[in-house]
Amino acid sequence: MKPHITTLALTLMFSTFSLAAERYDTGALRTVQKHCTSCHGTPFFQAKQIDDSDWKFFFNTEGELEKIHKDKPEALANLASPSFKQKKKRILKFFIENSMYSGSVNGCDGNFCGTNH
Numbered sequence: 037m038k039p040h041i042t043t044l045a046l047t048l049m050f051s052t053f054s055l056a057a058e059r060y061d062t063g064a065l066r067t068v069q070k071h072c073t074s075c076h077g078t079p080f081f082q083a084k085q086i087d088d089s090d091w092k093f094f095f096n097t098e099g100e101l102e103k104i105h106k107d108k109p110e111a112l113a114n115l116a117s118p119s120f121k122q123k124k125k126r127i128l129k130f131f132i133e134n135s136m137y138s139g140s141v142n143g144c145d146g147n148f149c150g151t152n153h
Contacts, residue, residue, distance in 0.1 A: 064130035067123045071114035083134035091135055095128040 068079040076082040083091075094100050105111035114120055120127070134140045 060133065061126050061130050064123055064126040067119055068127060068130070071117065071120055075108070075111065079130070080134055083131045084136050087136040088132040088138065091128060091131040095124065095131075 065079050068082065072082060073079070076085075094104070101115055102112060105115060132138070
């Protein structure tokens, strides 16, 4: 009986941690913080500026992100960086999940607090 209770307790504990971890992608958040915050503000503020269809358009249309950043050499360098390219799909997912009409309202946690920009 005790092994079953222990197994159940461990399963509940790990499922709780995985649900908390799925709230948003911290890797995508930190990449956006590193590359985009200086011009666009905090990642959640940036995500709320447009809706999910616009985010899909900018990320899925080849060269569209580069086109809107063409006059900003630092931004173009950030878009070409290996970390941005590697996490591009995750960043898009983060932006969609936190976009204008997503209904997502974020409070303070260990990675982020507020919408100061």
